[in-house]
Amino acid sequence: MLDGLQRLGRLTLGWLNRLGRATLFLLRLLGTLGALGRRPGLIIKQLYSVGVLSLPIIAMSGLFVGMVLGLQGYANLVDFGATSSLGTVVALSLVRELGPVLAALLYAARAGSAVTAEIGLMKATEQLAAMQMMAVDPFARVFAPRFVAGFIAMPLLAGIFTAIGILGGYFVAVYQLGVDSGAFWSQMQAAVGLVDDVINGVVIKSVAFGWVANWIAVFEGYDAIPTSEGISRATTRTVVNTALVVLALDFVLTAIFFGV
Amino acid sequence: MSATAFSSRSDPSSESPLVTVRGLSFRRGDRIIFQNVDLDIPRGKVTAIMGPSGAGKTTLLRLISGQIRPDAGRIEVDGVCVHELGRKDLYQLRKRMSMLFQSSALFTDLTVFENVAFPLREHTRLPENLIRTLVLMKLEAVGLRGARDLMPSELSGGMARRAALARAIALDPMMILYDEPFSGQDPITMGVLIKLIRTLNDALGLTSIIVSHDVKETASIADYLYLISDGLVVDHGAPLALESSSSAWVEQFLHALPDGPMSFHYPAPSYAEDLALREEPPRA
Amino acid sequence: MGNFKKLELAVGAFVALGLAAFFMLAMKVSNIAELGEDKGYKITARFENIGGLKARAPVTLGGVRIGRVAGIDLDMRSYEAVVTLSIEPKYNQLPTDSSASILTSGVLGEQYVGLEPGGMDEYLKNGGSLKLTQSALVLEKLIGRMVTNAASGDKPPPKTP
Numbered sequence: 280m281l282d283g284l285q286r287l288g289r290l291t292l293g294w295l296n297r298l299g300r301a302t303l304f305l306l307r308l309l310g311t312l313g314a315l316g317r318r319p320g321l322i323i324k325q326l327y328s329v330g331v332l333s334l335p336i337i338a339m340s341g342l343f344v345g346m347v348l349g350l351q352g353y354a355n356l357v358d359f360g361a362t363s364s365l366g367t368v369v370a371l372s373l374v375r376e377l378g379p380v381l382a383a384l385l386y387a388a389r390a391g392s393a394v395t396a397e398i399g400l401m402k403a404t405e406q407l408a409a410m411q412m413m414a415v416d417p418f419a420r421v422f423a424p425r426f427v428a429g430f431i432a433m434p435l436l437a438g439i440f441t442a443i444g445i446l447g448g449y450f451v452a453v454y455q456l457g458v459d460s461g462a463f464w465s466q467m468q469a470a471v472g473l474v475d476d477v478i479n480g481v482v483i484k485s486v487a488f489g490w491v492a493n494w495i496a497v498f499e500g501y502d503a504i505p506t507s508e509g510i511s512r513a514t515t516r517t518v519v520n521t522a523l524v525v526l527a528l529d530f531v532l533t534a535i536f537f538g539v
Numbered sequence: 540m541s542a543t544a545f546s547s548r549s550d551p552s553s554e555s556p557l558v559t560v561r562g563l564s565f566r567r568g569d570r571i572i573f574q575n576v577d578l579d580i581p582r583g584k585v586t587a588i589m590g591p592s593g594a595g596k597t598t599l600l601r602l603i604s605g606q607i608r609p610d611a612g613r614i615e616v617d618g619v620c621v622h623e624l625g626r627k628d629l630y631q632l633r634k635r636m637s638m639l640f641q642s643s644a645l646f647t648d649l650t651v652f653e654n655v656a657f658p659l660r661e662h663t664r665l666p667e668n669l670i671r672t673l674v675l676m677k678l679e680a681v682g683l684r685g686a687r688d689l690m691p692s693e694l695s696g697g698m699a700r701r702a703a704l705a706r707a708i709a710l711d712p713m714m715i716l717y718d719e720p721f722s723g724q725d726p727i728t729m730g731v732l733i734k735l736i737r738t739l740n741d742a743l744g745l746t747s748i749i750v751s752h753d754v755k756e757t758a759s760i761a762d763y764l765y766l767i768s769d770g771l772v773v774d775h776g777a778p779l780a781l782e783s784s785s786s787a788w789v790e791q792f793l794h795a796l797p798d799g800p801m802s803f804h805y806p807a808p809s810y811a812e813d814l815a816l817r818e819e820p821p822r823a
Numbered sequence: 824m825g826n827f828k829k830l831e832l833a834v835g836a837f838v839a840l841g842l843a844a845f846f847m848l849a850m851k852v853s854n855i856a857e858l859g860e861d862k863g864y865k866i867t868a869r870f871e872n873i874g875g876l877k878a879r880a881p882v883t884l885g886g887v888r889i890g891r892v893a894g895i896d897l898d899m900r901s902y903e904a905v906v907t908l909s910i911e912p913k914y915n916q917l918p919t920d921s922s923a924s925i926l927t928s929g930v931l932g933e934q935y936v937g938l939e940p941g942g943m944d945e946y947l948k949n950g951g952s953l954k955l956t957q958s959a960l961v962l963e964k965l966i967g968r969m970v971t972n973a974a975s976g977d978k979p980p981p982k983t984p
Contacts, residue, residue: 320827327830331837374848401647409644409703412604412637413658414630420661435841442844464851477848
């Protein structure tokens, strides 16, 4: 029993230690942002890696999720004769929750893990040490561009996911299930508030998730043990930790903005 | 620490050593890596630091370049105490030092040309055509001018090291640290690297520190040797002088003898007892 | 560096796509048209019970949305609910004897305020108030009344205030 408590204490301290290191890492990274402004090329290159290359999975997943929402929503509403509200159901689900959360999870799996692996590999092959030896700060040249690019990409991807999802739901609802097109959009427009739902939902959530997901991805790469096993564990940690933090943060934000 | 106190090249004829290490102690966890080590690296010469695997040779390079800090002692490069510098000053000092890593550490997403140009682009504001000229000159010096557009993944190990060497001399440093430059190379590549290290050192007035356990190759070009083992400097001197060293360990190391002070057998209980042949008290 | 040009193009397209997505969300999905609404004029109506009426609920006349519920307050002296309605400026010909009822849209729907026009020639202005109101139907009271009716035979139910 005492053993268990001891372990718990040790785990907690270890976790706090890690959190502290991650915070110091982030502060140092943010300190280099001024210089980064003079080298937009670095950010653009990373935007391509984490943003553009994530588009296929984001778009396809958004489409499927939207279509499923259309089907499921219809199945549940048809018993109440309320199928004209399908547009509302699809839109609110995506805008408030599924859009930002699923986009963040997919992002962590595709882009976050890639960034962690890349940085971990650079650490293992001594490229980061070589950079430091050449008096170039890897925080400015490697970590900050990836963080900033990811931070910009996350909300854009979440927005694309949500929009494509709604379109997917629309096509299923109108062309497959026979819901009235006009009712679909008009009910949706009446129910979805720009500030209440879109901004509080997709925009704020995806910005918060983008901050978290990219912070974790870059830090785990930086902190990885420079062996192949260490890198693989770091990559796994990125995906798992991002998922946990995003979901917990989602709960907090939902309670703040959408709680009654 | 004013910037003008730093000169870009050390005077090869001056007497004071470029790097002085006094009373260096360093441990990693429970292991003592160095205890009270003294070293002098003379200017303009090739100095080799040799010892068995795990003796801490790479750690020594990291300590000299300021990547890690000693637990005790003092390390000075060109009169400046390395581990007391702030980050900005340390980076200033590092612009005059170069290191060749064991894995060559080329940036995998850049071509050979881009790799060599990297320090020039980061630290100078030279126009592109001048950078191009400089890069081609450095590549020519290591014999890779024709390979300038290859990616690091397309290079053989030896070529990668040469490319990394070209990158290391891009800013005309005063000192180059070589971390195991010969390990795992075929004889021809080794011959090329040996020639390059010696030639560059003399032609550019560099100070070279080679960390290696390839005795024959290293001793053939080194002006001075340090042999370290178990956290201490066992012996040091010119290669010829060490040949006739009185230390049995030095003799075993320099001549690659399989047994001697470094025992062939890892400590174990008596062989007979282990095979359960007969009862016997264990011998040390 | 031709590669970089293509890269820049791809990134630019990506960012444009993202912004277009948000644009679509703002325009087609949400009720952005209703944002410019605070120019409406305010009138009040008092109810005994507002039921489940919430702020920003629609105010309709003849089924057409003419405004929103701007605020709900309680008058501690008369214990009545005071509902402030914001009516769009273009609907400025509401007779002063119009009545307001709290109705429910559909069976499960949210509650809204339905206005019925009166016959006076004077029209409501900013700060005016509606005198005739009909409170929300509270389900429990309805059921209670039904039970009482059933228990006391076929007596007609008392008039609702």
